[in-house]
Amino acid sequence: MDRHDDTSGRPAGSPSPAAAAWLDGLRAALGLPASEGDRAEAEALVAFYEEFLADAVEAGKPEAEVLARLGEPGAVAALSLAERSLREAERRPGPFRLATAARKTLGRTAPLAGRVALSLASLVPFLAGMTCYLGGFLLFLAVPAAGWVAMDDLASVVSPVPEAGVRYAGVLLAAVGLLVGAGWLLWAAGNRLGRLTVRMLRASRGSGGAAGMASAATRATGAGTFAAPKERKPRRLLRTTGALLVAAVLWTGVVLLAGTGLAYDYFSLWNSMAPRSTVHAEPAFDAAGIGTIQVQGRNSRIRVVRIPGTSIRVLGDVPDWVRLFVAESDGTLVVAEQDNGRMPLFRILAIHEGVTDIEVGVPESFAVPSIRIVTQGGAVDIDVPADDLFVRTGTGPIRLSPDHYQSVPDGVKSRRGVISIERIGDPS
Amino acid sequence: MDAQLKKGMLDSLVLAALLEKDGYGYSLTESIGQVVPIAETVLYPVLRRLEEQGLLDTYPVEHGGRLRKYYRITPEGRRRLVSGLDELKELRRLIDRIVEEVERNGQTR
Numbered sequence: 112m113d114r115h116d117d118t119s120g121r122p123a124g125s126p127s128p129a130a131a132a133w134l135d136g137l138r139a140a141l142g143l144p145a146s147e148g149d150r151a152e153a154e155a156l157v158a159f160y161e162e163f164l165a166d167a168v169e170a171g172k173p174e175a176e177v178l179a180r181l182g183e184p185g186a187v188a189a190l191s192l193a194e195r196s197l198r199e200a201e202r203r204p205g206p207f208r209l210a211t212a213a214r215k216t217l218g219r220t221a222p223l224a225g226r227v228a229l230s231l232a233s234l235v236p237f238l239a240g241m242t243c244y245l246g247g248f249l250l251f252l253a254v255p256a257a258g259w260v261a262m263d264d265l266a267s268v269v270s271p272v273p274e275a276g277v278r279y280a281g282v283l284l285a286a287v288g289l290l291v292g293a294g295w296l297l298w299a300a301g302n303r304l305g306r307l308t309v310r311m312l313r314a315s316r317g318s319g320g321a322a323g324m325a326s327a328a329t330r331a332t333g334a335g336t337f338a339a340p341k342e343r344k345p346r347r348l349l350r351t352t353g354a355l356l357v358a359a360v361l362w363t364g365v366v367l368l369a370g371t372g373l374a375y376d377y378f379s380l381w382n383s384m385a386p387r388s389t390v391h392a393e394p395a396f397d398a399a400g401i402g403t404i405q406v407q408g409r410n411s412r413i414r415v416v417r418i419p420g421t422s423i424r425v426l427g428d429v430p431d432w433v434r435l436f437v438a439e440s441d442g443t444l445v446v447a448e449q450d451n452g453r454m455p456l457f458r459i460l461a462i463h464e465g466v467t468d469i470e471v472g473v474p475e476s477f478a479v480p481s482i483r484i485v486t487q488g489g490a491v492d493i494d495v496p497a498d499d500l501f502v503r504t505g506t507g508p509i510r511l512s513p514d515h516y517q518s519v520p521d522g523v524k525s526r527r528g529v530i531s532i533e534r535i536g537d538p539s
Numbered sequence: 540m541d542a543q544l545k546k547g548m549l550d551s552l553v554l555a556a557l558l559e560k561d562g563y564g565y566s567l568t569e570s571i572g573q574v575v576p577i578a579e580t581v582l583y584p585v586l587r588r589l590e591e592q593g594l595l596d597t598y599p600v601e602h603g604g605r606l607r608k609y610y611r612i613t614p615e616g617r618r619r620l621v622s623g624l625d626e627l628k629e630l631r632r633l634i635d636r637i638v639e640e641v642e643r644n645g646q647t648r
Contacts (some may be wrong), residue, residue: 155587156583157606159564159583159608160583160604162564162565162606162608163564163565163568163579165605166563166564166565166566166607167565169603170569171564177579180578180579181579181580182578182580186580187580190580190584191583191584191587194584194587195587195590198587198588198591202591530644538581
């Protein structure tokens with residue numbers, strides 16, 4: 112590689128076979144670049160050492176000695192790749208870049224003792240940073256989830272209860288503001304901890320644990336090293352605008368909710384299911400015109416029982432945040448439990464069972480052609496015969512009266528509750 | 540002074556070395572190596588990082604039929620180095636104090 116070595120017969124600046132082999136080894140260790148940036152980085156690294164070798168030999172150093180001092184090309188490549196990943200993690204922090212930087216730095220560049228000390232020292236900010244990232248991610252994820260539930264409820268609530276719209280809008284805006292704001296803060300904390308991890312990784316890399324800590328101590332004084340460049344103005348402007356926007360959304364939500372008493376409603380709901388209201392569907396429905404009884408519950412106790420007379424009667428005992436919808440159309444009697452807008456988004460929180468009692472009374476002389484009951488949870492009792500019985504409940508038991516059923520029809524299923532055929536008394 | 544402690548100040552050493560005149564990879568390794576015993580492979584990541592941070596930049600110079608890459612300190616690098624001067628002086632004051640105490644009292648027992 113010595114351009115002054117006229118006896119070598121090589122063109123000026125071209126490396127000797129030994130140097131060329133070392134540089135080839137370096138290229139091989141760098142692997143196939145995954146991106147244009149990686150390719151440029153790899154080329155710059157190889158060019159640096161090619162030039163370094165040429166300059167060292169030109170300065171009179173024996174090539175074999177220079178190569179020996181450089182060491183294995185694999186170690187040089189690992190050091191460079193680790194540094195690149197650290198720079199990336201420092202410049203644009205994030206969980207994946209941080210994990211890559213930790214993996215590459217701990218992987219090959221530090222001696223074993225250093226790696227152990229380094230792992231322990233950087234584990235705390237690393238794990239704390241990752242936890243923050245995860246928390247932030249989950250909060251961001253909660254925004255569309257809340258939106259989806261709200262939209263689902265909105266159609267069935269705001270139309271019959273227009274004033275519920277204010278509560279929904281308020282809760283949605285406040286929830287979005289809170290979730291995005293908290294998620295953002297957590298993500299920023301993750302970035303800060305990530306940068307701290309990078310500094311610890313860099314401080315200790317290749318120099319062993321104790322030595323690295325000495326180095327870190329020097330860095331902690333602010334002397335001798337330089338932090339990542341400060342954020343550019345446009346990015347800062349974007350961030351400030353975003354923060355103001357989130358605050359405005361949150362504030363609007365809070366203002367909308369301020370006069371609705373929603374906070375008290377949520378509070379009282381958690382302490383009891385009161386206040387409750389009893390719903391009698393009046394007038395009763397003429398049984399002769401009903402072909403299907405359809406009940407849609409959420410977390411209800413649903414009973415279909417025998418009563419005297421010739422009419423079907425519906426009785427509901429529901430908390431005030433539920434609207435019991437009862438209507439007959441084309442021979443189908445529909446009984447449905449719906450939100451009434453008093454507790455927007457409560458479905459996300461409510462795991463309670465049996466908060467609603469729905470009783471459908473069917474005349475003793477009437478055989479129902481079809482009964483269809485679907486509820487998310489809660490017990491179901493059937494004490495009337497039906498030609499076609501379909502029951503689905505998530506968690507509650509299902510009881511069928513032995514007066515009408517000798518076996519469980521195919522359409523009756525409970526995901527986690529017991530299905531039994533037993534005498535059904537008064538509700539407990 | 541502990542070699543590793545010096546190593547922790549490598550960024551400053553490199554920038555300070557470039558204050559007087561521009562340098563290339565080998566010449567910088569040599570001049571830094573006279574102050575701190577570092578491996579030849581340590582310098583490149585430092586140069587690369589400082590370059591990315593905008594504290595130094597590079598330019599090619601034709602040398603004996605090949606291109607040599609020279610490093611020079613940027614105005615930002617100069618500013619950062621100067622702005623860290625007070626902290627460096629503070630560090631030196633602390634170290635002087637420790638040395639002084641040890642020299643005065645270290646041999647009394």
